């Protein structure tokens with residue numbers, strides 16, 4: 001088991017950048033594939049980190065509220081509206097989920113975070129936190145001009 005090292009950067013690293021940790025290890029910041037979520041300010045050497053390890057994300061991205069954090073996992077609440085065609089109304093649905101928290105992202109109860117699906121990491125954990133709400137940037141869609 002490797003010791004987890006977290007290094008705080010003065011500036012937010014860009015995807016593709018290589019950062020050297022205090023123990024001499026070099027970590028490359030990956031891109032998780034969601035253009036509007038920025039990499040965290042901290043860099044870790046956890047292999048099960050979507051930004052600095054080799055954990056791939058897939059499927060939908062949910063915006064959830066953190067309820068409890070214990071160590072490298074957390075309990076989050078996902079709320080959504082479900083349409084009932086019989087009554088032509090929406091009903092509120094909620095579900096608690098167990099998620100993995102990488103050591104480079106600090107979460108506390110009450111935070112709003114983005115989670116994405118990954119491979120099953122434990123019996124009930126198959127989602128990972130990929131960023132906080134403030135770690136986003138507005139992405140303008142590129143306009144492709146035809147015939148020019």
Ligand SMILES: [Zn+2]
Nearest residue numbers: 044049052104
């Ligand atoms: Zn990390």
